[in-house]
Amino acid sequence: MLDKNGIARRIAKEIKDGYYVNLGIGIPTLVANYIPDGINVVLQSENGLLGMGPFPFEGEEDADLINAGKQTITTLPGSSVFDSALSFGMIRSQKIDLTILGAMEVSEYGDIANWKIPGKMVKGMGGAMDLVASAKNIIVAMQHVNKAGESKLLKACTLPLTGVRCIKKIVTELAVLDVLPEGGFKLLERAPGVSVDYIKTSTSGRLIADDQTPEMDLG
């Protein structure tokens, strides 16, 4: 079973040289720590920055330079800043190669819910609805089961949707899965030490699983 850093490490392997990547808040942010050496990627932050660098050194924080999670960050050689409308222009026109974001639920048709729990949490969708509606390549980083042991990979989402039929790949603490266009989660890889049977019992939506599914290589 993977921890949050393990999920981030596995997702980092999906990033290819030359990609422009948008990282959501939470586990996706950790992916930046595992981008392999020698791969050139540009991180986009939807508040208006391309070329997000690491956190600043203590004492060098700049209140005017933050990421979409409102964390202080730095720029890199070649970075650019722009306004919010332009930022979502590059998202809508699919200039961003890969979007990595978190989810509370994903359905077997690729619907995603990650912005609202009625009566409980009303934080808002931020840029998530724009990202999932337009991105050509989305990877969801999420917990396969919640703290109560209930699956979050469902036949149909129970929470208010963020986007419809937009998710194609999911990485959880248990597995890497594709969402098939005709419906269903296809098991591609198992987390170290996790059995296919365990993944089956942890997935409430339709799971297509080969008993010979390989264990993931975290590189």
Next chain:
Amino acid sequence: MINKVVSGAGEAIRDIEDGSTLMLGGFGLCGIPENCIHALVQKNVKNLTCISNNAGVDDFGIGLMLQQRQVKKMISSYVGENAEFERQLLSGELEVELIPQGTLATRCMAAGYGMPAIFTPAGVGTEVAQGKEVRNFNGKDYLMEYAFDADFAIVKAWKGDTAGNLIYRSTSRNFNPVMAMAGKTTIAEVEILVEAGELDPDQIHTPGVFVHRIFQGTDYEKRIEQRTVRTKN
């Protein structure tokens, strides 16, 4: 050059009255018009509709206006990090319209560009789409979203000149340029105000035509919401 300079925040917001619709620039607490917010709190105008990506935190930014119950309705994309906001929302005291961030920015842009509406795929098939016209272009569904109609846009820039030209700094740019273009009356507060002619025309982000009033703000706190750092080696 037409001189847009006013004495300060109090004069800049002089005609903002109860029931006005305001756009407020900023992302989180980054690039928010601190001086004008303080002046609005002091004036205690009520029943405001505020279009702003976020709602500040409990004791800073728009959060200060929420404390005094000055806001009737918030139109935002993300409103976490504010307990008072959440309380007013759950108790029904505050009306809130949550919309996708790109939709928010582009509805500002549409207003500034003189276009009545835009089409965006964001929110198709979700509760955001309720009651909205859906149009299919090239096999994909889009929602029709209207340009905002705001009485005032209040923005913060880094530098400005007496003619109202603005330059923003780093990611404090965010919603400020699109809102500056969108207000019927646009108020800009800047950290550094210079004479017309001192800014390089090639470097100007918001041309002065969009700005009606400008002043040099004072005592910027520029609070950081999430201070994240690394240590050397």
